[in-house]
Amino acid sequence: xxxxxxxxxxxxxxxxxxxxxxxxxxxxxxxxxxxxxxxxxxxxxxxxxxxxxxxxxxxxxxxxxxxxxxxxxxxxxxxxxxxxxxxxxxxxxxxxxxxxxxxxxxxxxxx
Numbered sequence: 316x317x318x319x320x321x322x323x324x325x326x327x328x329x330x331x332x333x334x335x336x337x338x339x340x341x342x343x344x345x346x347x348x349x350x351x352x353x354x355x356x357x358x359x360x361x362x363x364x365x366x367x368x369x370x371x372x373x374x375x376x377x378x379x380x381x382x383x384x385x386x387x388x389x390x391x392x393x394x395x396x397x398x399x400x401x402x403x404x405x406x407x408x409x410x411x412x413x414x415x416x417x418x419x420x421x422x423x424x425x426x
Contacts, residue, residue, distance in 0.1 A: 363406045366392070371413040374404055379413070 366372065370382050372394065380394035383401060390406045 362412070363409060366406075366409065366412065369414075372409050373411045373413060374408045375410050376408070378402070378404075 366382060366385070368382050368385060371379070372382060372392075373379050374394075378394070378396060380396045380402065382392050383395045384393040386393070392404050392406060392409065394402050394404050396402055
């Protein structure tokens with residue numbers, strides 16, 4: 316009988332601790348997963364918007380090329396791969412720009 320009373324009394328306090336635990340778990344998810352991912356997405360969007368004709372880029376699949384034209388209407392680039400070979404790529408498929416990376420490496424080597 317006393318055991319049943321103690322279990323019922325403990326149950327009333329555990330409801331509040333459950334809510335606090337859920338809030339803390341959401342905060343951890345927000346600061347370790349959601350926030351960094353949205354920050355990275357914003358950086359990727361500004362990176363893609365800053366690309367222009369003449370930049371050397373690498374796509375997500377590893378294709379190296381040079382941007383020949385930019386089509387903002389359908390969000391694509393025309394990339395020259397080798398000689399006259401050109402590929403039409405989605406802007407979101409671009410992962411890195413080599414123009415600035417190569418310039419930074421050359422400047423570091425000359426020092």
